[in-house]
Amino acid sequence: MNPYLLMALKAAVVLGALLVTLLYIQWVERKVIAHIQRRLGPYRVGPHGLLQPLADTLKLLLKEDLLPRHVNRILYLLAPFLAVTLALISIAVIPFGPEIEVAGVRTWMQLTDLNVGVLFVLAISSLTVYAVVLAGWSSNSKYPLLGGLRAAAQMVGYELPLGMAVAAPLLLSGTLSLREIVLSQETFHGWWPGWNILRLPFPQVIGFLVFMVAAFAETNRIPFDLPEAENELVAGFHTEYSSLKFASFFMAEYANMITICAMATVLFLGGWLPLWPVAYGSNYAPSALLALAGALLLYHGLPPAFRRDRLSLPAAGVAALAAAAVFLIPTVQNLAGPLFWFLAKTGSLLFVFIWVRGTLPRLRYDQLMRFTWTFLFPVGVLNLMATGLAVALGS
Amino acid sequence: MQHLWLIPAFPLAGFLLNGLLGRRASKAFVNTVAIGTVLLSFLWVLKTLLALAPLETAHVERYFTWIQSGDLRIGYDLAVDRLSAVMLLVVTGVGLLIHIYAIGYMAHEGGYYRFFAYMNLFMFFMLTLVLGANFLLMFVGWEGVGLCSYLLIGFYFLRQSATNAGNKAFIVNRIGDLGFSLAIFLILVNFGTLDFAAVFARIAGLPVEVSAGILTAIALLLLLGATGKSAQIPLYVWLPDAMEGPTPVSALIHAATMVTAGVYMVARSSVLYLHAPLALDVVAWIGLATAFFSATIGLTQFDIKRVFAYSTVSQLGYMFLALGSRAFGAGIFHLWTHAFFKALLFLGAGSVIHAVGQQDLRHMGGLRKHAPVTFGTLLCAAVAIAGVPFTSGFFSKDEILLAAHHHSPLMFWIGVITAGMTAFYVFRAIFLAFFGQYRGEGHPHESPAVMTLPLIGLAAGSLASGYFNVSKFLEPQFASPVEHHDMLLVAISVAAGLAGIALAWGFYVLRPGTADRLAERLGLLYRLVYNKYFVDEIYRALVVRPLVGGSREVLWKSVDVGVIDGAVNGIGERARNIGAMLRRLQSGYIRSYATWVVLGALAALVAMGTAGGTR
Amino acid sequence: MAIAIFLIFAALAVFCGLNVVLRRHPIASALWLIGVMVSLAVLYGLLGAHFLAAAQVIVYAGAIMVLFVMVIMLVNAAPERRSAASRMAQALGFPVLAGLLAALGYVAWRAAPRAVVVTARKGTAHDVGSALFTTYLLPFEIVSLLVLIAILGAVVLTYKEKH
């Protein structure tokens, strides 16, 4: 197999999966937010609104592509393009799973591995600021400009604690390459997984929390989504954008979210490593989970609460049970097992994002900035120092 | 141990007392101090000479070391021998009489104590000069008397002519002193010591220089100093103007003592001059020329003191002639006699001026009746100076003429003519002043006793001094070249003298107008001589104007202002120009600064590249 | 292959550099400068200095240029107006520039024509880190102090008394 071809194939697979998840993340978010607010969320288009994302995308694509005259044309077009590309680039470095053997080809479930992987991701995340800033600047009007400035200030502000939080686990793993970071978390102490968050010299619980808070800010998610806060800055920096350009910003946002969650799982939660040692049957966890899901669906589906569900819920239940069965096959287990754990962790983090979006109120700008400089950053530094001390004493 | 130091110490004490206390003290106190100190000094001299009696060799007394530098030792040493004995007698004796005379003359002049203080100071320096046993002490005395002559000439400092005369005297003397000091340096360099005894002992050992050598150089430089001090040819101009001072000053300083210092110095260094015959001839010729030249000027002068001043210059010329023709004894002998009759002439002139109130002979006449004592004493002096037989002048002048003849007959004949002229102009002055009618205003009167007594004393001296044969007295020190007196030569010189007197009698007494008629006929020659051959004007043109002008135009204007100031201002100007250029660099445009920055970087790069060299 | 990459990104860097200098609007030249920096980062990677490549992107492109862009936005800089001032600087500038280029070019060309750049092993975070904290510890501390002072300076300069 020609390495380039393999690389292209892997890239295609990852990109496909990513785009699909992008679409359906939006669906999941709207469903979860809805259920948090005791409403149904998208329901009409396809069963339980499953086709809603497709409908939205088509809508945005077909909308008239406005190009306002007073806009700095080149930068105006460059901003969304930049946002999307940067968001997608860092996926290339994230390890989804260990080395696997497919059709006689041994390869890592990871596009590529840089010995400065973490730095690369940090670098790319620091570039995302430009997309926001340029969008705000090129719109040549007050609100976008203000939104852009505030976004830039916020992202720059939170990049520091993010850096500190990321540096701490590196001390424990001793390397910058993401693959090696995950491998360094493999050892189990009895039941206790060797994840960085729980690693012995200095568990990175604080590091993880600081990382997550900074992650929220980096992706302009709810508690810190002031830049495009609808009610104050009229959609912030992407006010002037329409149709596809507008969609691209949203896509970029979700892509960033996925990347940050993936980074979190790799750095803190042991990437594709199971929760408990394989010896104790961790490889059956996926099938167990799927079986549980199938049972639930069937329990709700058979006497459907609503008439329209009488078909969709049982079908989903049967599908889940089938998946559970498939996972019982050992080859599938050691092939898809690690991927399952990776997706489970990232998914749960994503769920937290969405959950937080549904519950927390928005921070005012000065509170936001004061929070990072006076609290988050110092905590990050202290954590880093403590870890450093612990590691130095430990060795 | 004769305590020679007391001799100069007395006048010094007198100077200090009068100088410090004189202002508030009475005239009597000033008189007693001034006269007393000089008298004490005179008595001490007599006591010393009697004590040392034969005085064959020099008696030296060393008191303390003045300068000790390396192996050079100059001490405050005083010495007396026959030569300085004569000088001491002249200085203190004549000095005493002049001091007494001055009391009367200065009676109603301002600054009475100041006059006597200076006179005492002069006596101190003159005695130091005479007693000094080494060249340096002599030089101290030499300078001191120069100073005192300046102070005394300029005594009437309110009169511009007096101060100018004082300056002139001092400056001309200083030129002479320059020569003297150079000579001292040469002696010091060549002989390592300044003591007379040591220096002359070493010179005696050296061969006589045929051509010009170091000894001749020293001798000539000493001579330059002597001509300055004793008013000989090149540097005599200051003496006639020195008559601005009071008459006693002229008598004491410019007749008897100071002007003879040059003669004494040459006599003192006779050993040196004998070893430099060339220099000795120069001395002779200078002396002869001065004598003849100033005698001619004396013929036409109308100011009585100027006539005697030129006569002094002439007589000093004679003394130098004697020294030049190796008759050192005769020279000193003439000095001895000249001191008496020249002092008398001046003091007599003083009492005449005192009586008439002015100095121009044309406003005098017929004073025989008004001032008989002055007339009598002046007549004695005139007879002495004219060389009438059996007077002091006759003995000393004939010795000189005989020596001159022995040396070179030409000199003898010029000397005889000069003697004739001397007799003529002295008696001219006497006849103009004392014979004929009184041509001045007011009525003249005789001087008081305090003035006439010294006159009488000096008159006795000028007649009798000839009989103390000084040249024989100085025999042991100076070998006299003349063995026998050739009567013929003596007769010729006496004849010349008497001819001069007769001529004067004819011109001014028998037919008073003849002198004036002769003057018109000679016209140009007369005017030339009357104006003193325009020597002063020549000096001013040749020396003064170029020197003053040169220093003003060249040294001050072009050098000081042009070069030095120019350089300093130039540097300042240059700095300002450079500053102006740099200022344009600060154009205020940041971009030009940027360009300069990059240019600098480039220059540094190239420099490193070329110097360091890329590997 | 390396030569190909080098040529591409070198050309890209020069092109961006030209634009930085030629564009009249500061925001445009700022963005082109980012272009230069990123292409340089790639070249660093090519040279084996991976840590520096990442640092270049993070520090230069990610932090410094953000400051520049923010200041440009705050100042709302307008495109440059041509001003006729100081023609002399203009006249003098070109020869100086030519001289500079010639000198640097000469040095570059003479450096070691045959010297070939092998992608050195050294350059990972580990190597740079160890060097930084052993042989270059003192400079590292001093530089950190410098950065602190710079931060204080910036704050003090821009602080507007609210009285």
Added chain:
Amino acid sequence: MDAVPLSWYLLLSAVLFALGAAGFMFRRNLITVFMSIELMLNAVNLTFIALASRLGQVDGQVFAFFVMVVAAAEAAVGLAIILVVFRNRGTLQVDELDSLKN
């Protein structure tokens, strides 16, 4: 992997440096001038790293790292100054900032 000759790198940095110098000299906007300086610094960094890898040592890269940090510090202070200049003078045109003119 055929390697790239060292002099090409040095040539590239020379060109970049010259471009930076040109901007530094000719641009009229203070910020652009400042950016040209950053460009020059980058050119220097490139030389450092090119030579470091040629010599196989890491010191060159450490130097480059320090240059980068210093450049960051300088940029911070420089931009603060530019802000203050703008606030006081109202303009960033270099030719108008000539109060030092004699």
